[in-house]
Amino acid sequence: MKFICPTCNKEMPRELRVIIPHTEEHIMEVITRKHPDWVKKDGVCKRCHDYYKDALNAP
Ligand SMILES: [Zn+2]
Secondary structure (H helix, E strand, C coil), rough: CEEEECCCCCCCCCCCCEEECCCHHHHHHHHHCCCCCCCHHEEEEHHHHHHHHHHCCCC
């Protein structure tokens, strides 16, 4: 079964889907800012999760 990442629109296996935990609410905020239509429970792909996580840590 495939999953289409809502933030990068790439199709990938469902195993690469990440549901962002409540402890990472700051990451959800960054994603929501760029993608206002994003639905939290849909999650993002692992790559986007890492990308937004890194973006938060960037100076
Ligand atoms: Zn993605």
